Amino acid sequence: xxxxxxxxxxxxxxxxxxxxxxxxxxxxxxxxxxxxxxxxxxxxxxxxxxxxxxxxxxxxxxxxxxxxxxxxxxxxxxxxxxxxxxxxxxxxxxxxxxxxxxxxxxxxxxxxxxxxxxxxxxxxxxxxxxxxxxxxxxxxxxxxxxxxxxxxxxxxxxxxxxxxxxxxxxxxxxxxxxxxxxxxxxxxxxxxxxxxxxxxxxxxxxxxxxxxxxxxxxxxxxxxxxxxxxxxxxxxxxxxxxxxxxxxxxxxxxxxxxxxxxxxxxxxxxxxxxxxxxxxxxxxxxxxxxxxxxxxxxxxxxxxxxxxxxxxxxxxxxxxxxxxxxxxxxxxxxxxxxxxxxxxxxxxxxxxxxxxxxxxxxxxxxxxxxxxxxxxxxxxxxxxxxxxxxxxxxxxxxxxxxxxxxxxxxxxxxxxxxxxxxxxxxxxxxxxxxxxxxxxxxxxxxxxxxxxxxxx
DNA sequence: GTAGGGTTAG
Numbered sequence: 001x002x003x004x005x006x007x008x009x010x011x012x013x014x015x016x017x018x019x020x021x022x023x024x025x026x027x028x029x030x031x032x033x034x035x036x037x038x039x040x041x042x043x044x045x046x047x048x049x050x051x052x053x054x055x056x057x058x059x060x061x062x063x064x065x066x067x068x069x070x071x072x073x074x075x076x077x078x079x080x081x082x083x084x085x086x087x088x089x090x091x092x093x094x095x096x097x098x099x100x101x102x103x104x105x106x107x108x109x110x111x112x113x114x115x116x117x118x119x120x121x122x123x124x125x126x127x128x129x130x131x132x133x134x135x136x137x138x139x140x141x142x143x144x145x146x147x148x149x150x151x152x153x154x155x156x157x158x159x160x161x162x163x164x165x166x167x168x169x170x171x172x173x174x175x176x177x178x179x180x181x182x183x184x185x186x187x188x189x190x191x192x193x194x195x196x197x198x199x200x201x202x203x204x205x206x207x208x209x210x211x212x213x214x215x216x217x218x219x220x221x222x223x224x225x226x227x228x229x230x231x232x233x234x235x236x237x238x239x240x241x242x243x244x245x246x247x248x249x250x251x252x253x254x255x256x257x258x259x260x261x262x263x264x265x266x267x268x269x270x271x272x273x274x275x276x277x278x279x280x281x282x283x284x285x286x287x288x289x290x291x292x293x294x295x296x297x298x299x300x301x302x303x304x305x306x307x308x309x310x311x312x313x314x315x316x317x318x319x320x321x322x323x324x325x326x327x328x329x330x331x332x333x334x335x336x337x338x339x340x341x342x343x344x345x346x347x348x349x350x351x352x353x354x355x356x357x358x359x360x361x362x363x364x365x366x367x368x369x370x371x372x373x374x375x376x377x378x379x380x381x382x383x384x385x386x387x388x389x390x391x392x393x394x395x396x397x398x399x400x401x402x403x404x405x406x407x408x409x410x411x412x413x414x415x416x417x418x419x420x421x422x423x424x425x426x427x428x429x430x431x432x433x434x435x436x437x438x439x440x441x442x443x444x445x446x447x448x449x450x451x452x453x454x455x456x
Numbered sequence: 457g458t459a460g461g462g463t464t465a466g
């Protein structure tokens with residue numbers, strides 16, 4: 001490195017230091033004026049693309065990817081491709097995930113790792129199993145155990161245990177050994193379908209026939225399955241079985257499941273003992289456990305005062321409330337008709353370091369509509385649309401009917417216009433509209449629209 | 457951040 005000249009090494013360091021992704025982008029595009037021209041290292045590309053992907057600044061990310069594609073330097077690793085594909089999955093942009101998978105910046109052929117990233121992204125977007133199978137066929141990449149695990153989960157998600165079983169059989173035929181994740185997926189699917197006998201059978205067979213021991217994931221699914229059948233005692237007994245196994249460590253998920261179940265069957269008194277046991281065995285009450293209690297007090301006990309006391313406890317114990325915590329409280333308040341309190345709570349969220357998500361807004365909006373407070377709901381809709389969140393179908397429908405009844409034609413028009421903006425009138429229409437622009441840096445005129453749709 | 461469980465809506 002020659003003296004103190006600004007090089008790609010310094011740029012990489014500066015990118016790492018910059019907390020704001022937009023500022024990092026500016027830094028990448030316009031390095032300090034003192035810098036002599038230098039070739040961007042792959043490390044710099046990797047850093048900026050990863051950062052933009054995480055921040056969902058997709059148009060900017062795509063333009064850097066194109067630049068990378070046309071540069072003559074070394075090719076990026078597939079790991080970066082996986083990150084881009086996953087980011088599109090999290091943003092629920094399936095078409096963009098597919099295009100990224102085939103992006104020319106990344107040298108082929110694709111490995112199972114990239115294929116699996118795409119499959120998982122599509123699963124997150126609730127693509128049907130047949131779409132996932134078509135992707136596998138077209139990619140021509142040999143599947144691995146992880147591929148089959150994703151396919152099995154997709155099968156279960158579309159309600160077909162038969163297909164999940166079929167995937168399992170196919171996996172065996174192709175000589176791919178099922179892992180503990182495979183069995184965990186099967187058990188979860190069976191439990192979700194209420195087929196407890198089958199689920200417990202898998203637990204036996206995985207040990208006997210495949211020599212794979214059930215882990216805490218398998219047990220937690222079974223515990224939840226038993227709870228849903230109303231057999232909390234059997235669920236607690238299963239937890240005891242776990243506690244007796246040296247290779248298993250009870251975690252907060254197990255306790256959260258049981259806490260929620262105890263509330264549901266009206267045995268909230270038993271929760272105290274459970275929490276003490278937890279403390280005694282060194283399991284920290286985390287957000288998920290507190291959220292289970294919040295849900296118990298809101299949904300089951302309808303005791304909002306107790307729920308807010310739990311929220312205070314969380315803060316006292318250094319446990320940060322997340323969107324699920326607030327959503328539970330908002331739903332509880334709205335169900336009691338206390339939409340004003342719910343509104344106040346939502347407005348306080350950012351100050352508490354938690355941003356409302358789509359569920360928060362939908363619940364508040366629905367709560368106001370249920371109370372026939374359409375003008376208040378209209379204000380919330382404004383904020384939602386600004387952030388790119390669409391109301392639920394039911395909420396939007398009830399709202400439009402309410403506004404119609406009020407007879408304010410101008411307002412109605414503005415409402416329909418805003419609903420159209422977030423495509424709440426024609427579900428999933430907008431992604432098609434922008435599909436051509438995403439991989440084409442010369443055509444970023446839809447950038448603003450996309451930006452307005454990204455989730456903060 | 458290639459895969460599985462647990463707390464909120466659907």
